[in-house]
Amino acid sequence: MGMNGGRRFAAAVLGRFQHPAQVIAGSFGLVALVGTILLSLPVATASGRGTGPLDAMFTATSAVTVTGLAIVDTGTHWSVFGELVIIGLVQVGGLGIMTFATLFAVLVSGRLGLRASLLAQAETRSLSMIDVRTVVRKVVLFSLVSEAIIMLVLTGRFVIGYGEPIERAVYYGAFHSISAFNNAGFALWSDSLVRFASDPYISLPIALAVIVGSFGFPVWFELLRAWRHPSRWSILTRLTLGISVILLVLGTLAFMVTEWSNPKTLGPLSDPAKVLAAFFAGSMPRSGGFNSIDISQMYPSSWLVTDVLMFIGGGSAGTGGGIKVTTFGLLAFVLWAELRGENHVNIGNRRIPEAIQRQAMTIALLGVGLIAVSTYALLVLTPHTLDRVLFEAISAFGTTGLSTGISADLPPAGHILIVVLMFIGRVGPLTLGSALALRERTTRYELPEERPIVG
C-alpha cells in the first residue's frame, strides 16, 4: 500500500473535485455570502433596524472563517436569530475546515493512522465517495460530542454559579461551547470573558475546548487509537502536541512575567487567578480569540508575544488558524538540522522530504509578506500605531479574533482589507498546502548547478 495507495486515493478524489482549492474557497465564499444576506435582514438585529452590508459581510466572514473579530457588539446588536446565524456560520465553517483539512491529511500523509482504516477497501471502485462520507461522519461526530461535553459543563456552571435560568444557561453554554471548540472567539458579553477571569469553571472548559479544537481531528483520531504507543505516533501528531505545549507554556509565562503587576490587566486579580488568566491568555492566541483580561490595556510587549503566537496559530487539521504549529515546528527542525550540518531533516525516526520543507517555507514566507503588505496598507489608511494595526492584521490572518480595540474604528477600506485577510487566512494555507502537496510536479531536465553565496 504505502504511497501507492495514497496516490490512487488522491487521484480518485481529485477526479471528483477537479480543483480542491477552488472547491474550498468557493464553499467558504458561498457560505459567507448567504450569511451576509441573512445578517442584513432587519430580523437579525435586536433593534429591528437592520445592518449595513459591509458590517453584515464583516460579521459573516468573521463567523464562517471562525475568526471572531467584531465591529458591532455581538451580545447587544444582534437578535437571537442573528446570534443563531452567527453561531451557525461558526459551526459550518469549523466543520468545513476540519473536514477539508482531514481529507487533505488523509491524502497527503504517508502513515497517518487514519488512512489504514480508510484504505482497507482500497480496491473497490467506489472508494472515494465512501471515504469522504466516512471522514465527514467521523469529524462531525467528534465535533458534536466535544461541543456537547463542554456545553454541559458551561451550562451547569451558569446555573449553579450564576443563577441563570435553565434555558438561558443552555443557550449561553451551547453558544460558547460551539464558539470555543471551533476557535471562533465570539462571546455574548461586550467584554468577551473578562468577567470570568477568576472563574476556573468557565475559563478552563473554554480554554480546553479551544485547545482540543485547534489540535484537529487527525491528531485526536490517532491519540485515541494509539495513546499507549507514542512511538507509533505520526510526525503530524508529535509536532502538533510538542509545539503546542511549548507555545502554551512560553505564552503563559510571558503573560505572567509581563502583566503580573499591570493594574489594568492581571494586577487586581488574586495570585491563583493571575495564573489562570495568564494561562487563558496564553492559550487563546492559537487561535481561540476570547480574552479574560483587557487586551487594549496590555503592555505592547504582550501584544508582540501575542502577535508571534497568533501568526503560528493552531494545528494543521484543526479549527485554529495561522501558518500552523506543524509548519512552525518543521521550520525549527530544518533550522536545527542546517545549523548542525546535517544533510537530512529528521524528526523522530523519520526523514522529512525536501519538498515538504519547501512547502513549509513557502507558507511562512507568504504569510510574512501578506502581513507586511496589509500592515503597511492599514498604516496608510488609519491613524493607528504600528503595534495596534500589526496586531489587527495578524489576528485577521491568523483567524484569531483578538483585538486591541481598533476593529470598529477602521475605515471601510480597512474593514474590507480585514475581510480579505480573514478569508485568505482561513482558506489560504490549507488550499495552498493541498495544492502544493497534491499536484503533479513538472519534470524538467536538470540545469548545471551554481552556488551563490548568501548572508
Added chain:
Amino acid sequence: MGMNGGRRFAAAVLGRFQHPAQVIAGSFGLVALVGTILLSLPVATASGRGTGPLDAMFTATSAVTVTGLAIVDTGTHWSVFGELVIIGLVQVGGLGIMTFATLFAVLVSGRLGLRASLLAQAETRSLSMIDVRTVVRKVVLFSLVSEAIIMLVLTGRFVIGYGEPIERAVYYGAFHSISAFNNAGFALWSDSLVRFASDPYISLPIALAVIVGSFGFPVWFELLRAWRHPSRWSILTRLTLGISVILLVLGTLAFMVTEWSNPKTLGPLSDPAKVLAAFFAGSMPRSGGFNSIDISQMYPSSWLVTDVLMFIGGGSAGTGGGIKVTTFGLLAFVLWAELRGENHVNIGNRRIPEAIQRQAMTIALLGVGLIAVSTYALLVLTPHTLDRVLFEAISAFGTTGLSTGISADLPPAGHILIVVLMFIGRVGPLTLGSALALRERTTRYELPEERPIVG
C-alpha cells in the same frame, strides 16, 4: 579546475584559519576593543573630559561594524582625534568585511569570475598565502580608489558650493566619502545630511558611494571584466544587481508617495528636490545610514518600508548589512519555483542546490527570530512604542544606522543590546554563511521519509 580547484583552495585557506568564523568574530571584537580604549581617552573628546566606557564601546562597535548609530553627537562630542579614530574604525571594519566576504565568495562560488585569475597558478604549494594577499590587495585598491573619487567630488562641492576653506573641505570630503563607501552612515553634522537634501552634488555622490560599496567587490570585479557580456555574469552578480535595482525603485516610489506632502519631511522641498530626497531615502536603508530628511518625522508607514529594506540590506560581499539581497532574492526564486510546481530552483540557466536554498532560509529565519527577541526586550526595557524600537533593532541588526531618534534615550541594558545586535548583524550572516557553506556535512544513513501536512 572548477569545483576541484575551489576545494583545494578552500582547504589551503582553511588550513591557515582553523575556524574562519572565529577569526572573523575575533578580529572584529579585537578592533572594537582597541577602538573603545582609544575613544575613552580624554583626548578623543572635544571637551577633553573623556567618554564613559559604555558610550565609547557603543561608538566603537557602531564604527567598526559600519553601522553608524550614535548616542553622542559625532560632530560636536569628539575631537579631531576622536573623529579620526571613528573613521579609522570604519575603514578597517569596511575593508575587513569586504575582504573576508570576498575570500569567502572565492571559496564557495563555483564560477565567480574572480576565481579564474586567482587560481591560475593553482599548482604551486604556496598558493593560499599569495591568493589571500591578492584578494586583500585588490579589495584595498578598489576601496581606496572609489573613496578617492567620491572624496574629490565632495571636496570640490564643499569649496565651490559652500565656500569652505580647502583643508576643511578635504577633511569633510574624506570623512564622508569613507563613511559612505563603507556604508557606515557617520556624518559630522547633527542633522546627518538634512541640510544637503536639495543639493544633488552632495546627495548623489554619497548615495552612489553607498550603492557601489554595498554591491561588494566580487560583483564589481565581474562587472569591470565582463560588462559587455551579461550572459556570463554569475548568479551573485545578477541577483545583487537585479534585486538592488528593484528595491531602490520601490523604496524611492514608496517614500515619494507617502511623504510627498508631509510638512516635516519632503513637503517644504521643491519638486525635483523631493524626488532627489526620496531617492536618497530609498538608497540609504541598504545600508548607508545617512538621512537627508528627518526620520523621526516620517509617517510610521515609511518606517515600515524602511524596516523591510534595512532587514534585506546590501550585497553579499559588500559593506552593507542585513540578510543580504542575495538571500532575499534566492528566497523569492524558491517561492516562485514552489508556487509554479517546479522541482528545481533555476536562476537564469543555473540550478540552485538545495543546500544553498536551506542556507538562505536559515539566515532569514535566524534574522527574524533575533529581531523578534530583541524587539521584545527593548519593549520591556523602554517606554518607546513598537514602531520605534522595531526600527532601532532592525537598524542595528542590519548595520544600517538609521534611527527614529531613540538611540541616546535607551537605558544601559538597551545600549548593550544594540551593541550585541550590531556585532551579530555584522559578523553573523557572514560567519554563519561561511560556516554553513564550507563545512563538511556529516553523512548519515537515510531514514524512511514521512510527509506531514503543513499549512
